[in-house]
Amino acid sequence: MTLRFRNTLGGALEEFVPLDPALVRIYSCGPTVYAPAHVGNFRSFLFADLLRRYLAWHGYPVKWVMNITDVDDKIIRDAVRQGMPIGELTASHEAAFLEDLRRLRMMTPDVLPRATAHIEEMVALIETLLEKGHAYRTDDGSIFFRIASWPAYGRLARLDPSQLRVGERVEADDYGKDDVRDFALWKGPKPGEPSWRTRIGEGRPGWHIECSAMSMKELGPSFDLHTGGIDLVFPHHEDEMAQSEAATGRPFVRTWLHCAHLQMGGQKMAKREGNIERPAEVYERGFSPRALRYALLAAHYRAPLEFSDETLVAAAAAVERLSTFLAALDAYREGRPDDPTMPALLDATRAAFSAALDDDLSISPALAALFDFAREVNRRLDARALSTADAVRVAAFVRDLDRVLAVAEEDAAELPTDLSTLLEERAAARAARDWATADRLRDELAARGIAVEDTRDGQRWRRAAEVEHAGR
Template sequence: MIKLYNTFTRKIEEFKPLKPGLVGMYTCGPTVYGPGHLGHARSYTNFDLLKRLFLYNGLKVKHVLNITDIHDDMIKKARELEITVQELADRYIPLFKKDLADLNILPADVYPRVTEYIPEIIKMIKVLVDKSFAYIAKDGSVYFDIAKFKNYGKLSGIKLEQAKTGTRVATDKYEKEQTSDFALWKAWKKGEPYWLSPWGKGRPGWHIECSVMANKYLGKTIDLHAGAMDLKFPHHENEIAQSEAANGVKFANYWFHAGLLEVEGQKMSKSLGNYIEIKEIKKRGFNPLALRYLFLTAHYRSKMNFTWKGLEGAQVALQRLRSAISQFQEASRRSLSQEKLTQIDKYKEKFLEAINNDLKIPEGLVVVWEVVKSNIPSHDKYELLLDFDQVLGLHLAAQKKVKIKIPSKITSLIDEREQFRRGNQWKKADEVRKQIEKLGWK
């Protein structure tokens, strides 16, 4: 039995999909106007762990991950770069997918782009207007009237009487104290991309896209909607309102929100100089799967503090685990006593109990190391750890023990590079890395 914390009900519940054996899972994807950062990496890793949990329990998963390719932030960035919004999206979508692959995140079944679903978006907005849940402003924009939706605020906890009903907010992102009617369709402004609609030239607001694409691929009621904690309001709150107003049924049965990431004890921001892009991990000589391992050490709902020292520790732990795996792999199969069989079953049960209880991956990781240090035969350790790795996603099956003699000149350069890295002299460390690569080593 899988139990998950449902943000909507604020309690841990047994997970039961609408169709036995099949999970319809929707996750909010990126707004593609720049490289991904560590916060994104943690969120998508946690969504991946959830998906792997379902698969490990024998469920099939239909996974939809949208890509926002039209947005206020994208228009602003495209202007800065003097390119079109589409060119901006086409530049960063491949990078996003490369980041996912580096972190060994299973691909979604569908990656719908907002601009490919404009007719469907217009159709849903028309339904909302016809039902009087939305109204048309003088400039041709269309707004959702939150006062008309009696359950508004149930997800985030905001009370409708505290909201600024009758007022409007045109921006895609805003705070709780700015709660008011939100844009479903934005009237065209000079220099912006647009599509024709019954209300004139314009483009979709941010929130409507997910309602439309979830409905398109998963139906009017979906099993589970996942996203980062900072999307709970206004994005997810607005998704619920417009979806349920349009369709007349519950939008999502379970809401899964992943905790946010701090860097060295502070909120990550460019102004503080602690904004770390995912590509920086490899640039500094770390394996992206060491970052994944680090994420496994914190529960998905908790706030996590990233430090470079912590990442170094995660890389060492991953290397130790891989080394152990390669040794276990070479061991020959031995007949097992009943005692050893019982011990293996207990480890399996303990791991499954941990992950099935609100995805307690850190407890599952403890079981991994208990197996490594146990007295069960090495080959059985190997098979058991590969079984667990179906959830952990650390690519443990790829480990092979190969003895390679490294020339003394290369080992000296490696030591020199390591000293520069420890001293935070990244430029010099990178120069030494290039020397090593020129000599045919990586």
């Protein structure tokens, strides 16, 4: 079975063929750091994490970029309201976002570029668009993209260009442009707003140009995959595609993937609707980060998902079943010959898991394959029909599938704080290539009953008792 994705561009299910098999390049629209992210935002980020993990599990080297939007209308509005510089407002929300990301076991993107650190790249891109006649200036120093200059406009969202931009957020950008459909690349300076003095004049970037500049800087003019929530298709991604392709003359993105909304009480979860819940609030109600991760991942990314207590209770039960299954395997001892049918069962389960995810990341049949397998193996454990070595192999197999899901293993957050602090310090020492400190912390953790191993997915820990059993 080959890996296939439903490409928003064109709408077809397409075989995934990397532009460069040596490095699959992914860009995900990240958070706008003006408020803490809510679980609806994290549905979209976790979908990108699933994609990234699955490609890695498939053996593809991946470069994953997720931007941090740290200047835009909402940030400026809230900073003014709270009487602080925008950098102060965004720094605290960015730190909170990274902490949420860690607790939800998202892999850290390879690059997390900030918009305010890429003004030069945006200016260069806008200069190119001006030179090529795709952009124009207005009296107040703003610069707009001229949609009439780009006949392909509307291709991603499959919209008729003549029908575009009725009633969406153009008002705030409207500084006397030639055509109501045109969008701002650069916004002229206004009193009380942050601005940059640049070769194209003083002002600040529009939101869309930020993503084009940062993605192409990190991934080149053409890259494989671009993800985001469904509400970003238009205008954000349509505008990104138009301005990028108009500037480079090359196809911007091979495959666009969009995640459906998370709903609560039958409505899209959105700050504007007032029906949001943040990860920390979910944990306060007694659900673990693992359960939240599972709840957000367990529905297909293109299907709307209703977020409720029932969803979380079911997710908590599922991750508990997996933990119990692993604990039972780790503890199992039986001096008898290996089960001769086990290799075929492992192969069939792996094939079903992988065939499901190959089909546009169809998660439900993948999870069904895993839980059916757990049920069957539990039956054999109860019947004492497996050898100790069988149990060790099955546990390793489940942990391998969990490289994609990241829900089965216990969480460092479930450890006493001093131990999780030691783990964090060791991860930091490794990242800084301070091997002496990393080794010392490994010994210290071992003395406290926590065994640490280094894998290609980073540092992994287990309670020493489990390691001892698994190794026997």
